[in-house]
Amino acid sequence: MISLIINGKEIDLDTPMSVLDAARQAGIKIPTLCHHEVLKPYGGCRLCVVEVERMPKLQNACQLMAADGMVITTESEEISEVRRSILEFLLINHPLDCPYCDKAGECELQDLVNMYGPTVGRYKEEKRKVPGSHKDVILARNMERCVVCTRCVRMCRDIQGASAISMVGRGNRTKMAPFSAESFNCEYCGNCLTVCPVGAILSRLYMHSFRPWQIDEEVDTICSYCGVGCSLSVQMRDDSIKRVVPKIGAGLNRGLLCARGRFGYEYMASSDRLTVPLVKNNGKHEESTWSEAIHIVAERLAEIKSRDGGSAIGGIASARCSNEDNYIFQKFIRMACGSNNIDSLSRIGFAAAQKYFEDLLGQGITANIIDGLKNSEVIFVLGGDPTAINPVLGLSIREAAMNGSKIFTLGYARGLDRFTALQIDVPVFKEADLLEELVVSVFTAKGVRGEKLDVDNGIRIISEKLSGYYDVNGFNEMKNSLLGSSSVSIVFGPDLVQRTDGHRSIFAVAGLTYLLEARLYLLSERPNEQGLIDMGCVPDMLPGGRPVDIHDFRSKFDLLWNGTVPAEDGLTLLEMMESMKRNEIKALYIMGDNPVFNLPDRPLVTEALEALDFLVVQDLYLSETAEMADVVFPATGWTETSGTYTNLERRIQLQKKAVHVTAGMDDWKIISDLSCKMGYHMSYSDAEDIMNEIAEVSPLYRDLSYREISRGNCLWPYHGEPLRGKINELPSIAESEDTYEADFYLAPDKPLFHSGTLSRMSPSLNRISPEPALKMSDEAADKLGLGEGDRVTFSTSLGSGEARVSIDYAIRDNKVLFSNNFRDNGVYGLLNYKMDRITKAPGIEGCEVSIKKMQEH
């Protein structure tokens, strides 16, 4: 233990730290400018000087390690004098444009000058001219205001790992610049904004639109975009959101945000929002009233239920909605409509993988803390780019790499390009072969573990069919690293789920997880994919992961819910589509999703929806799907309603209402009103009321209250045995010996700047990324005679799209990638699929695409 005295106060430290940190811990403030708590000490500003007994000169507290017996004074006449003169030095070249600068009021330099007093202006010369730049779409640079603390650059390099900006020049000619000197062309995390102490980097989103002291309300909530669920604060003036800021040190993101989280908040205020219920009359939507619309829906659903039975009704829940919304939704479909046909679009990725992993390894297998990634020696990333799908999780991987962990990637992961020890290349769509070889060779080296006999047996079955020799570059290196490490993490993304034999990859990864005692992370594109499963928005499980087909559980819920839970497992998402086509499911209720655009094979989905007798959609906008609906309800969204979300690590967090709602109704409220109308009574005063019920019925959320959740750190890793009976299906070796010999294949791209179709309503994200791009390797571009930015049309057997070409060096095969974010120009609709027979996810691999250059006019 280290004991020291600061300003007469005795301080005991358990861990070594700087004098600055020791003082701060004890509540003693030492002024700093170049230091920032998320960054390493730099020692540039010299403001943190303190007196240390028996040391001749003043010392910098930020760099001086606290030592036993030190006696320190942090304020004295001499110290103030030094600080005052340092500030004077800083001001000689600093413009005095505070009245005009957005930072005024929260400027660290301004505050310090206030504290240590202004100095007589002894400086008579001209101030330095430093060109700034206002050409970037998001970030304005005012380099005359820069105090060269380099916090932005260190943040960008050491924490974000992007190194998109650098200090340029030397001495007093130093300034911060992105490579192009104008546009930042970066990841737009905006974390540089967080750390800039002065007005040198400012956001254009709110330029000159308010002063920091005019913020009249600040609500701490979470981001609505992905399955990480970063904490952030929404700052408001007059009931309108002025900006989103992170809270340093708070939440799992500890003050970091990505572009979507920080700049993507404007969608809520979009003028495209639905405001009143719409009812279709003679093929055209007409405005209606709430009571009329609810009446119509209740009547039609009841009619179909009594005519064709509950199983003629299906429900699609949403990973964008809260636990409370989803809980009410499934309760409604099960109890009011009498159907277990409940699923969500999560089935095409997260939910499918999640179920099979849990079947194999037990519940809770993916409940691992994101922060733990940085302590892994080896991280194996496959099936997606974490830095785009779950950006803040991606940062933990980068952090691990910067601290010396080895990162292996299989497949495209551009954001990890400079952080990987090795990128494994396999022939296109043959990842499962490699993974089976890998799990078998690890099994051979490690032997039977004997805890999960099904998995041991499964691997043995696979091994009988393999050659035992695998010739892929880097295979052995990766195998040996995995075997040699005691802390392996596996990060698994959706790409490998969306395969006809996706279960093979999942099984192999499960095997690796089990044999290596690895931590498994499932990337999650939307904020509540895990919560939706927990809430029972799956056809075979009730809330808390209780299997529908087990009588005891059902009867427990019968009692709790005061009715009869349908006994048979329902249909999964794609099965529902098939069933609708066959005219078996006749009515579909969709809460907050857009299957027409977000599912593969748009012609098939359209045909299925057209075959319905009745379609209801609840949404924020008139989506492609809502356009087809008989009734459309306007819902509320992020910042307009409260509710809890369960992130990919199974952290349950509260999303809080911040603004006054002018249109739309909470999802749960619409549904409970409807349910009452249909004769199944539901009555909740608010979302908290619903959570109280969830806490009662779900073993996973037992005793959970909003109070507890608000305190943070509500993590529920639950290491029970599988609750769903035995797994009956083990993977078999490659069923189809498909060969892939086309020139190019189309595959989905998961971009950083967009997420689903919400982000397209956010002007700022659209400014960063205004149109979709067809990404391809430089080799592919050469072969097609295309250059960066060329316009092309591309088509598959299902249709065609248009885009500009973007050459991406991280693509190393003949796939071309296209995103699914821009209206009527998305990838999924163009992909045909075959369903994986075990996971029920769509296999969208092997979709041939032809690409033609367009004439520019």
Add this chain to the structure above:
Amino acid sequence: MLNETALQEIQELKIRYPERESALLPALYIAQREFGWLSNEALLHVANVLNLPEAKVRGTASFYSMFKDKPAGRNIVQLCTNISCMIAGSDGLVNFLQTRYGMKPDETTPDGRFSLILMECIGACGTAPAMLVNTDFHENLTEQNIGEILETYK
């Protein structure tokens, strides 16, 4: 584009150091040799060959005064003006170069023949004033001999 030899040289540089980033300064020298100066294009090439972030490459390059961020003439005249050379009359030489050859500090003559750079000490104080023309040292300069020396550079 960097030609094959240059690329090869850079590849060889990489193995001299435990980390590829360390090859940056020598690689920038090679790029400057090939392109004449470090244009955006040149910096991008170096960034790609070494797989380093572009902004970092610019940040490093811009710190060092011998890496040029604008095109230079055929011959680079680097005249020392630090104390010892100043005592020996380098300021006079600067004036002389301007009146006689139209050479101005940090500028290139209109015919593209010379760029003049005023240097900090170049380690020739014992034989001051001194200059480097391209990579050749010329010492004990006077208004007489500096003209003769420059005549040999076309």
Add this chain to the structure above:
Amino acid sequence: METVLLKNIDNPKSADIDEYLKAGGYRGLSKAVTLEPADIIEEVSKSGLKGRGGAGFPTAMKWRFAATDPKFPKYLICNADEGEPGTFKDRPILEKNPHLLLEGMAISAIALGSEQGYIYLRGEYPDARDILEASIRQANDRGYLGDDILGKGLTFNIHVHQGAGAYICGEETALIESIEGKRGQPRSKPPFPVNQGAWEMPTIVNNVETLANIPYIIEIGGDAYSGIGSEDCPGPKLFCVSGSVNRPGVYELPMGTSLREIIHDHAGGIKNGRTLKAVIPGGLSTPVLPAESIDCRMDFISMQGVGSMLGSGAVIVMDDSICMVSVTYRAMKFFEHESCGKCVPCREGTDWLRKVLERVENGKGREGDVDLLLYISGTMTGRTFCPLGDGAAGVVQAMIKHFRTEFEEHISEKKCTYKSIN
């Protein structure tokens, strides 16, 4: 005294390995390969050698820190950045006696257990680069460097790494950043390079001249060496004399030779029959001394005693025609240009000082400017991240201390009274 560092350099082929061998080269290395690393360090310790790069840190102590650090690999870096204005002492070793340096590096590498060395050579020495690279090839071919030194199974390879015009990269931690491909800004110490230097590994940075002393120490033994020159910092020392003297140049003399002897006996006295006005004794960053002080001995301790520093031993001599304000102004232009920009006092202070000096020099000075200069430099002193900023402040303070009236005259007369300089 026999010359050690400049031995043989009048021989036009002195850089060639055969000439070097003929003159007794690589005898120190041949002896070193038979010694234990600790014994080599012990010899250097006995010699009392102090670093010649400016700070005068005991070489053996630095080596011992690095040698006892358990981390591997270890790196040896020769600091050949020689950027201190007025300094041109390392250049003759690099260009004319390169094998002496290589031999010195090889011996230290054995002492440290290092297998990889770099010579950080300033970009302004293109000839030296070619010469060093050729010499390294020769030494490799002859087995003095490479993977099996003198058949003893020892490995040591050297690469030349060229700087690119940044004075601060002579500072050892900035030098390391620069070798790592970064902007050359100093790192904080601790951790010291001997424990966590290049690529986070134990690293020794030694000046060219320091390393060039090693073969001789090993050859004649530390005790014998310690008898040369000053008692507390013995050995031969290179003094490079420039400015208003008749015979500027590099002189190898025993440490502790007096400034008077250096200027008058060796460098031939003041040029053009003028009188001595001031001396900057150890390179531009060291405080100026007035003519009265030249009886002091040139070694680390004596120079401190007269309020200056030995620095790099670069003696810049100024006669009575030279304007001290213009020298100070020129010096400040240098510091401003070379300030790395990391810390506020240096970055802003050098800028401000230069601007004030500029107006004083140009006859536009204002009353109070001398005090302003003292205020600015006082604020910088002891507050900057590395010694560059301190040095800049010290130069102004010493100039004003010894030549205040000259500054005041510039202000009151509104012109420079010494235009004869150009």
